[in-house]
Amino acid sequence: MFESLTDKLSSALRHLRGVGQLSEANMAEALQEVRTALLAADVHFKVAREFVERVQAQCVGQAVLKGVAPGQQVVKIIHDELVRLLGEGATGLSAARPLRILLVGLHGSGKTTSTAKLGKLLKKRGYTTPFVVGCDVYRPAAIDQLEILAQQEALGFYADRVSKDVPAIGAAGLAAAQAANADAILFDTAGRLQIDQGLIEEVKRLSARISPDEILLVADGALGQEAVNVAKAFHEALALTGLILTKLDGDARGGAALSIKSITGVPIKFVGTGEKTGDFDTFHPDRLASRILGMGDVVSLVEKAQEHMDEKEAERMAEKMRKADFNLEDFLAQMRQMKKLGSIQSIMGMMPGMSGMQIPDGAEAQMGRTEAIILSMTPQERRKPDLLNGSRRKRIADGSGTKIVEVNQLMKQFQQMQQMMKMMKGGGSGMKKMMRQMEAMKGKGGFPGL
Ligand SMILES: Nc1nc2c(ncn2[C@@H]2O[C@H](COP(=O)(O)OP(=O)(O)OP(=O)(O)O)[C@@H](O)[C@H]2O)c(=O)[nH]1
Ligand SMILES: [Mg+2]
Numbered sequence: 001m002f003e004s005l006t007d008k009l010s011s012a013l014r015h016l017r018g019v020g021q022l023s024e025a026n027m028a029e030a031l032q033e034v035r036t037a038l039l040a041a042d043v044h045f046k047v048a049r050e051f052v053e054r055v056q057a058q059c060v061g062q063a064v065l066k067g068v069a070p071g072q073q074v075v076k077i078i079h080d081e082l083v084r085l086l087g088e089g090a091t092g093l094s095a096a097r098p099l100r101i102l103l104v105g106l107h108g109s110g111k112t113t114s115t116a117k118l119g120k121l122l123k124k125r126g127y128t129t130p131f132v133v134g135c136d137v138y139r140p141a142a143i144d145q146l147e148i149l150a151q152q153e154a155l156g157f158y159a160d161r162v163s164k165d166v167p168a169i170g171a172a173g174l175a176a177a178q179a180a181n182a183d184a185i186l187f188d189t190a191g192r193l194q195i196d197q198g199l200i201e202e203v204k205r206l207s208a209r210i211s212p213d214e215i216l217l218v219a220d221g222a223l224g225q226e227a228v229n230v231a232k233a234f235h236e237a238l239a240l241t242g243l244i245l246t247k248l249d250g251d252a253r254g255g256a257a258l259s260i261k262s263i264t265g266v267p268i269k270f271v272g273t274g275e276k277t278g279d280f281d282t283f284h285p286d287r288l289a290s291r292i293l294g295m296g297d298v299v300s301l302v303e304k305a306q307e308h309m310d311e312k313e314a315e316r317m318a319e320k321m322r323k324a325d326f327n328l329e330d331f332l333a334q335m336r337q338m339k340k341l342g343s344i345q346s347i348m349g350m351m352p353g354m355s356g357m358q359i360p361d362g363a364e365a366q367m368g369r370t371e372a373i374i375l376s377m378t379p380q381e382r383r384k385p386d387l388l389n390g391s392r393r394k395r396i397a398d399g400s401g402t403k404i405v406e407v408n409q410l411m412k413q414f415q416q417m418q419q420m421m422k423m424m425k426g427g428g429s430g431m432k433k434m435m436r437q438m439e440a441m442k443g444k445g446g447f448p449g450l
Helices: 003-017 024-040 045-061 070-087 111-124 140-152 166-179 197-210 225-238 255-264 285-293 296-308 311-323 328-341 344-350 363-375 379-383 390-400 404-426 428-443
Strands: 099-105 130-135 156-158 184-189 214-220 242-246 268-272 280-282
Touching: 003 024, 003 070, 003 285, 024 045, 024 070, 045 070, 045 255, 070 255, 070 285, 070 296, 099 111, 099 197, 099 225, 111 130, 111 140, 111 184, 111 242, 111 268, 111 280, 130 140, 130 166, 140 156, 156 166, 166 184, 166 197, 184 197, 197 225, 214 225, 225 255, 242 255, 255 268, 328 363, 328 379, 363 390, 363 404, 390 404
Parallel strands: 099 184, 099 214, 130 156, 130 184, 214 242, 242 268
Antiparallel strands: 268 280
């Protein structure tokens, strides 16, 4: 899905990724290419223009992250803008029980298939008895199609093969579903070749009878901007609560998915990606953005750097150090955060007075053993290392595949570190004592685990 867009975006960003310095010239060129790629994917021209403007504005104002090239940060900015475009925020369904969902849309957009697909998905998500109601009275085969799918997915089913009174059929279906204790009731409706007043009026009358919690428009994603126009018209008439974008598996270029939320304000809630009932999923803007960009590696690298920069967390740690109540749990958390970035040198840089220290060979493996030791402790032991008596240390050594002397060593070094923090807290003369202490620690390999 969206391969062509992915190719074009990748090539637009490829040469930016490695650059050490962003200039107005190389940015402008890359962003122009991004805009062209979006337009070629049939993204609405206004949406494409605003997209590029937003990216540009953020590139100018970005804080420089350590360990990440500026071009990589641009990739991340574009990723986040894609997520925003695809529709951030809540895309879940109403919590009402039974949950009443009305599916509407043009002819052949995938309503009947999506009704069954959604029933199946809801079952997977914990609904026990989804129920489908056939309200398409115009095509005789429509009811059979829904019935077969309902049987196949073991969903409750109601239809009336005689009546043509759609609102009455809906009401009867609702009653049947309630009698069957359904916790989700899905109403499949008839499509039209194009939006016409008759269709809208009928759906409105049906809607009035069944009071749906969700009105979902099923839109063919392969239609590009046409799907956006359809969504706009349906939304004006019916106040949609969400969209199901189908046929994203085919030759969909991405334009509908990328423009529909920002043009209509209606969130995409589900996507259809194939003909089988399992080819259907909750819509995840972030996942799709990553796929479109095809640069998940860069995005996660920048995210990690940002996580690392997480100021609140850093502040919390600094506060703990100041108060000298830095325990083994904090230590473990710190160590893991660093490990994500893959650098021991950076953890050293964060610890008081450790930045200049040499890292001995085998430090990485040692760090792994240190982690194993801490993991073998109970949470209580991590918070209160004083609890660690002989028998507990033996248990921890066994559990972590290390020796008691290693556990003892770690504890000793950790205590030294705590002492050091206490001295820092004392300030003045404490600092001098700390310097002496540090000299002593350096000789022994210093920092716990290294
Ligand atoms: N590849 C693909 N095909 C789909 C998808 N969703 C639906 N289809 C196919 O599209 C065709 C129309 O689907 P229906 O569910 O019958 O569409 P509908 O909106 O109920 O059509 P009408 O009732 O005639 O208005 C069927 O052949 C489906 O198998 C999808 O996500 N991907
Ligand atoms: Mg149908």
